Amino acid sequence: MKKNIVLFSLFVLPIVAYLFFASGVNSFTKLPTITPKIADFGNWKSLNGKKVSLDKKITILGFSGSNLLANRGNYFNLNEKIYKRYNGFEDLQFVVLCPLGTEEEAQKVVDALAPFTNVSGWNFVFASPEEIKTFYNQLHLKGKLNEDLGTANVYIVDKERNLRGRKDKDEYKEGYDTFHPSELSNEMLDDFKIILYEYRAALKKNHNATKEL
Numbered sequence: 001m002k003k004n005i006v007l008f009s010l011f012v013l014p015i016v017a018y019l020f021f022a023s024g025v026n027s028f029t030k031l032p033t034i035t036p037k038i039a040d041f042g043n044w045k046s047l048n049g050k051k052v053s054l055d056k057k058i059t060i061l062g063f064s065g066s067n068l069l070a071n072r073g074n075y076f077n078l079n080e081k082i083y084k085r086y087n088g089f090e091d092l093q094f095v096v097l098c099p100l101g102t103e104e105e106a107q108k109v110v111d112a113l114a115p116f117t118n119v120s121g122w123n124f125v126f127a128s129p130e131e132i133k134t135f136y137n138q139l140h141l142k143g144k145l146n147e148d149l150g151t152a153n154v155y156i157v158d159k160e161r162n163l164r165g166r167k168d169k170d171e172y173k174e175g176y177d178t179f180h181p182s183e184l185s186n187e188m189l190d191d192f193k194i195i196l197y198e199y200r201a202a203l204k205k206n207h208n209a210t211k212e213l
Contacts (some may be wrong), residue, residue: 030194030198031156031164031165031166031191031194031195031198032164032165032166032167032168033162033163033164033167034141034163034164034165034167034174035138035139035140035141035162035163036162036163037160037161037162038054038138038139038157038161038162038163039135039138039161040053040054040055040161041053041054041097041125041127041135042127042131042135044125044126044127044131045125045126046123046124046125046126047103047106047107047110047123047124047125047126048123052093052095052123052125054095054157054161055159055161056091056159057091057092057093057159058089058091058092058093058156058157058158058159058195058196058199059092059093059094059095059156059157060078060082060083060092060093060094060095060154060155060156060157061095061096061097061154061155061156061157062075062078062094062095062096062097062151062153062154062155062178063096063097063098063132063136063145063149063150063151063153064096064097064098064099064102064106064124064150065098065099065145065146065148065149065150065151066099066101066102066148066149066150067148067150068098068102068105068106068109068150069105069108069109071150071152072108072109072112073179074152074178074179075096075109075113075178076112076113077178077179077180077181077184078094078154078178078184079113079116079117080181081181081184081185081188081189082184082188082189082192083117083121083122084116084117086192086196087117087118087120087121091159091199092121093121093123094121094122094123095123095124095125096122096123096124096125097125097126097127097132097135098124098125098126098127099126099127099128099129099132099149100126100127100128100129102126103124103126106124106126109124110122110124129149132145132149133145133149136149139155139163141163141174141175142172142174143174143175151175152177152178152179153174153175153176153177153178154175154176154178154188155174155175155176156176156188156191156192156195158195158198159199164191164195165191166187166191173187173191176188176191
């Protein structure tokens with residue numbers, strides 16, 4: 001009898017717990033659209049000189065502001081909670097839109113992250129203050145950039161350039177606060193998994209299952 005109880009505890013309970021939590025994460029099959037068809041980036045330079053586009057990529061989008069180094073802890077939180085889990089996916093990119101003149105600070109952030117992770121998926125893109133304001137305004141968000149043109153929030157943009165989040169009668173969430181690791185580990189991770197589930201389901205339906213998202 002005791003042996004059966006031990007076996008049940010070791011093998012059955014973990015499976016039941018996994019199924020319970022997995023069903024909770026995927027209780028939604030589609031994450032709502034907050035703003036459809038946002039504009040792509042302009043002809044802006046990235047830190048490595050390559051052009052970055054929102055098209056055909058799932059994008060985690062941030063706005064650094066001019067005090068990039070002062071807020072570098074936010075990028076470490078995002079790196080630990082989200083980036084390191086998923087940076088191997090070909091269709092995923094992390095993009096931080098920064099004011100021109102902060103290239104040196106952005107490079108320092110990348111250099112600080114490099115000892116802990118593969119930083120090839122981090123993209124720091126630079127634009128003028130006016131361009132950043134215009135780009136942010138067309139997102140039609142309730143939240144606003146601070147006076148330095150930054151925010152602690154990051155946003156999920158799908159492959160069709162739709163900004164996604166939570167939009168129902170009980171909860172509205174257009175971005176995820178990188179200052180709070182618990183929000184990244186809970187709300188953002190859950191919502192991000194729904195996006196992945198959507199694309200994996202579409203690939204399977206079309207019989208095109210690959211290593212891509």
